[in-house]
Amino acid sequence: MNDSSTKAVSTGQGVWLVAERELSTKLRSKAYLVSTAILLLIALAGVIWAGFASSNSSDTPIASTNATASALSEVDGYDVTEVADRDEATALVESGKVDAAVIDDASAVTGLVIIADKEAPQSLLMALSATPEVELLNPDAAGGPLRYLLGIGFGLVFMMSAMMFGMPVASSVVEEKQTRVVEILLSSIPARVLLAGKVVGNTILAISQILLLATVGSIGLMVTGQTGLLAGLGGPVIWFAVFFLFGFILLAAMFAAAGSMVSRQEDAGTTLTPVMYLTMIPYFLVIFFGDNPVVMTVLSYVPFSAPVGMPIRVFFNEAEWWEPLASLVIMLVACAVVILIGAKIYENSLLKMGARVKFREALRG
Template identity: 35%
Template sequence: MSSVPSTQREAGWALVARREIVVKITDRAFLIGTLVTLLLIGGLMGYQVWDAGRTATYTVAATSDVRPVADRLASDAPSLDEQVAVEVDAVADDAAARAAVRSGDADAWLHRGDDGWVLTTDSEEKGALTRVTQDVVRDVALEEQAADLGTTVQRLRAGSTVTTALLRGDAEQSQLAGGVAYAFAFLFYVATLTFGITLANSVVEEKQSRVVEIIATSVPVRQLLIGKVVGNSVLAIAQMLLYAGVGLVGLSFTPYASLVPGVGGPVAWFVAFFVAGFVALAALWAVAGALASRVEEVQSTATPLTFLVLAVFLGALLVTGTARTVLSFVPPFSAVLMPTRLLEGDATWWQAVLAFALLLAAAGGVVVAAERLYRRSLLQTGGKLSMRQAWSAPE
C-alpha cells in the first residue's frame, strides 16, 4: 500500500463515497421507497387537515313527544362538539322511526326507555353522536329536576366540575410533542436499520466476490471505510432532511400551525444528533459486513446492532421518568431522547450541548475502534470472524 500516491490516498474516500451515493440514487427500490414515504407523510398531513375541518352530520328520528329534546340536541350539538351536527327527522310513531333507521334515512332514533333515554342505531354505535346526546339529555334532566326542587341547574352543579391543567405547555403542544417524538424515533430506527443493512451487505458482497482485494490495491482500507460511511451518511441525512422538511410544511396547514416555529429548534437538534449517532452506527454496520465472509452470515454478525437499534427505538417510546432523563445523556439513546425532551420542554440548552458532546465523544471512539476491526477483518476470507478475532488479527 505504500506505493499508492498521496494524492490518490487523499481522494480515495471521496471516490468511494461518490460511488456509494450514485449507486443508491440510481437504485429504483431506494427511489420508490423514498417516494412512498413522502407520500405517506403528505397523506398523513392531508388527513389531519381534512379531519380538523370535517363535520359529521347525523339525522335523528324523533316522534312528537320527544321532539323538544331532539330540537335541543340539534341546537346544542355544535357547541358541545364542533365536528358534530344534528338534523331532526320528525316521524309519526315508533314503527316509522325504526323503519327510518333500518333504511338509512336516519342515523339514530331518540326515544324514552324504561328508566331514561335510548339512542337506537342500526348496526353500530355512533360514538360522537352518543357523547353529545348524553350531554344534552343530562342537561335537560338537570333542568327538570331543578325546576321540581325550586332551584337552579347552576346550584345543582356547584362544586361538581372538573378542569384539567398541565404542568408544562398546553394540550395541543403536548399532543404535537408526542407525535413528533414518535416520528424522531421511527425515522432514526428506519434510517439506521435500512442504510445499515445495505452497507453491511455491500461490504460482504465485495468481500465475497473478491472485488475488495482489487479495490484495496488502489484505495487504502481505512479510506474505503471512510468513503462508505460518508456516502451512506450523506444519503441518510439528505433523506431525513427531506422528510423533516415535508413534515414541517405539512404541519403548517394543520391545526398545529401556530406551534410549528417551536418545533424547528428541536428538529434542528434532532438532525445534529442523528448525524453523530448515524455515523457511529454506520461504522459498526460496515464492521458487521467485514466480519462475515458470505452474505448469509451478515444476519449473525449484525444481530447485536439490530438489537441495539431496536432498543433505542423502544426506549424512546417506553422509558419514562428518571430513567428517560438519564438515558437522554447515554449514547446512542441520546440521539433520539434528548431532542424529544427539548421538544417537550423538559430539557435545557446546556443539557442538549452536554448530551451532544458525549455523543460526539462516543461516536469518535466507536469510529476509531470500528476502523481497526474493519481494517483487520476485511481481507480475511477464512470464514466468519468474531470481534475478538478481528481485533487481534494481524494487519
Template identity: 50%
Template sequence: MSTASPTHVHAAGRVPFWRAVGIVAQREIMVNLRSKAYLISAGIVLLGALAAVIFSSVGPQLFQSTTTVAVVSQTEAVAEAVPDTEVTVVSSEQEARDLVANEEVDAAVLPGDGPSGILVLGDREAPESLIAALSLAPEVELLDPLAPNPGILYLIALGFGLVFMMASMSFGFGIASSVVEEKQTRIVEILLASVPAKALMAGKIIGNSLLAFVQIGLIAAVVLIGGAITGNSVIVDGLGAPIAWFVGLFTVGFVLMASLFAAAAALVSRSEDLGSTTTPLMMLVMLPYFAIILFNSNPLALQIMSYVPFSAPVAVPMRAYLGVMEWWEGLLSFGIVLATTLLVVTVAGRVYERSLLRTGKPVKLREALR
C-alpha cells in the same frame, strides 16, 4: 479455515487517501441514486411524512360525526349543551320514542327517574359519545394550560423513533450488504490494491451518511412546510427546535451506527453469516424506538436516555418539545454522542482493516482487535 492476503501493497499504485474517500463516497451515492428500490422507498417515506402532517390537521374533522337527538322541552337545554349534536324538539316522549324506533334520530334524551334525572333512549344501542357527554364528571383544572396533549405527544415520539430506526436500519444494512458483497466476490482485493482499507470504509460511511442526511432534511422540510401550509400550530410552534436537535444528533449518531455496521460486515465473508454480526446492532437501533414509545412522557427516563449515545437522537428532541431540558443539557448530550462516535469510528476502523481480507469462517471480534 480463515485465510489472509497480504495487507501491505506498494504505495506507488495507491490513490491519495482523501481522493480515494471521495471516489468511494461518490460511487456509493450513485449506486443508490440509480437504484429504483432506494428511490421508491425514499419517495414513500416523504409521502408518508406529508400524509401524517395532513392527517394530523384534518383527521379529527374527518372522523368527527354529528349525533341526531330527539328531546322534549324539559331536556332541550341539556342536549343542546352537548357538542356535535343535532337536536330535534318534539312535543311528547312517545313522539321521541317513535323517531328512535323509525331510525330517524340516533337517540332520544328524555326525563328519567334515576339520580341524573335523564334517560338516554336508543334503538339497539345508545351513542357512547352522547352517554359520555351527559355523564357526571369532575371539573378538571390544569396548572399548565400549555401542557401537551398525550395523544399528540405519543405521535411525535412515534415519529422521531420511527424515522431514526428506519434510516439507521436501511442505510446501515445497505453498508453491511455492500461490504459482504465485495468480500464474497473478491472485488475488495482489487480495490485494496489502490485504495487503503480505511479510505474504503470512510467513503462508504460518508456516502451513505450524506444520503441519510439529505433524506432526514427532506423529511424535516416536508413536516415544517406542510405544518405551515395546513396551519398546524403544534408543528409550526412546537416542533421547530425538537426537529433541529434531531437533525443535529442524528447526523453524528448515524456515523456511529454506520461504522458499527461496516465493521460487523467485515467480520464475515458470506451474506448468509451477516445476520450473526448485525443482529446485535439491529437491537441497538430498535431499543431506542421502543423506549421512546414507552417513556415519552417520563422526564426521568428521557433524561437518562438523553445521555445514552444510541437513544440521545430521539430523547433530546422529546425533552426539548416538553420544555424540560436546559440548553446546556442538549449540548452535553451532543458532546457525549460525538465523543462516542469518534471512539467507535477508531475501533471500527481497526476491525474493518484487519478483517476485510480474511475469508472463510466469521472472524471473532477479539481476533480482529488483537
C-alpha cells in the same frame, strides 16, 4: 513513477471516490427511489390528516377568570368558561370538565398562570402571546398523546433510516469480500479510506432523506394551518438532525465492521444482530417509557438513544439549555471511540476469508 502513482489519489480524494460510488449506486436503485417517495407521501399524508382532524374537532374546554377572558376571546378552538377565582378554576380542572384553566396572577412573570391536570395543552401555550407559568395538579402523571406521537415519529424515523442506510453498508462489505472485489480495491486505497468513503456516502443519503422529510412536514403543517406546532417543533427537529448525523455515523461504522467479519451473506446475521438491537432499542424504550422523566433523562444522554430522547425533552421544555450540548459532547466522544474500534475491526477482518472472524481476533489482528 511509482511514487507519483501512489500519491495521485490523496486520502480525501479516495474517500470521496468511494462515497460517490455509494451515492451513484443508491440513486440509480429504483427500490431506493420508490421507498423514499412512499416515505415522503406517508409523512405528508399524516401531517395533512392531523391538520384536518384538529380543524374538525370540537373546541377545547378551558376555564378563565374574567380578567383573562378577553385575551382568549380572539383565540379560535376554545370553549371558555368564566370562573370567579383560582379555587373554582382548580375545581373544574380536577373534575375533568375543562382541560385547563387560565387565571391572572400578579406574582407571575407574565401575569398569567395555566392550571392543568397532567399536562398543559401545547396549543394553548402557543396561542398566548407570552408563555405563562404552568401549574400541574398531577405532575407525575402519564404524558399526553403528543408526547407519544413525537416518540413514535422521532423513533421511527431514526430506526428506519438507520436500517435503510446501515444495512446496505454491511451488505456491500460482505459482497465485496465474497466476490473478492475488495482485494482489487485495497490495492488502490487503504482499508480505512474505503470504510470512511462508505460511511460518508451513506451518511449523505441518510441526512438528505431527513431534510426531505423535514421539508415535506413543514409544507404540510403550513398548508393545514398548523403554524403554531411548526414553530414549536423547529428547535427539536434541528437537534434531532444534529444528533442523527453523528448517531448514524456511529451506527454505520458498526454495520461496516460487522459486515467485514463474515465472507457470506448467509453468515451476516450473527454479527449484525447486536447492531440491529442497538438501532431498535431506543425506539421501543421511548414508546414504553416516554412518560418517565428519569428514564427519558438517561436516554437523552446515551449515544444510541439521544437522537430520540433529547429532542422530545427539548420540545416539552424539560431540558436545561446546556443539556443538549453536554449530550452532544458525549455523542462525539462515543462516535470517535466506536469509529476507531470499528476501523480496526474492519481493517483486520477485510481480507480474512472463510469462517466468521471472531471479535477478539478482529481486534488483535
